[in-house]
Amino acid sequence: MNESTIAFIGAGNMASSIIGGLINNGWPTYQLIATARTEETLSDIREKFNIETTVDNHQAVGKADVIMLCVKPQVMKEVLTDLSSSIKPNALIISVAAGITMESLQKWGGEHLSIVRSMPNTPSLLQCGASGLYANNNVSNDHKKLTDDIFNAIGIAKWVDQESLIDAVIAVSGSGPAYYFLLMEIMEQVGSRLGLDNETSRQLTLQTALGAARMATESSVDAAELRRRITSPKGTTEQAIKTFQEQGLPELVEKAMNAAVDRSIELAEALKD
Incomplete structure (x- = not known):
């Protein structure tokens, strides 16, 4: 059983689908934590999955080995810049935000971060998704294995070796x-x-x-x-x-x-x- 703690920054549909897939595949609920701006959103997540929640992103990130950035693309800069000082060394950052490049993620969070860009699709809500993945040079083989474990819980996952191919993933499986x-x-x-x-x-x-x-x-x-x-x-x-x-x-x-x-x-x- 994986011992990694995962923090979901943003608790919308995609975060909910990944959380559900992980739990269905045996991931312990005590190793999952979700954040949102409102208690109303968090109460829904707690009721559905019985996991820890908080409105404090820094509190969640400080505990996390994996940080799933599930916020809207328009607020990614604000969120990641604010969190950069709280991210643990060797933590894995996974972005599910469409259109946010690796260059931007590294600029806002830090060049040293291990970052994966992911492109899941809506059937992930049924654990029947198809996701494309791209890693920067800081991502280790162990990080890749951990990423596979996460996204295989909601369907299938395929790595691409050029970031530009994420656009092809969007055209095939995203859209x-x-x-x-x-x-x-x-x-x-x-x-x-x-x-x-x-x-x-x-x-x-x-x-x-x-x-x-x-x-x-x-x-x-x-x-x-x-x-x-x-x-x-x-x-x-x-x-x-x-x-x-x-x-x-x-x-x-x-x-x-x-x-x-x-x-x-x-x-x-x-x-x-």
């Missing part, structure tokens, strides 16, 4: 759930227009999405091969797939994901000090 939600939304609507009642169309769409995802994750072959196996020559599925391809769906998806990358770069630039 990705919304792409699938949009397709499901459209399929539900079209199913209704084809004559199904709304609830039947909804349930068939959602179960189909769930089944396809399970087949893809549990199969030994890739998504392209799975698609080929259910696309019979001259059948109904082939006609639908041909329409997608002829109308430029692959190019449209690539354009959309590149737009996500471009916007991520713009936001990071705007948040730099």
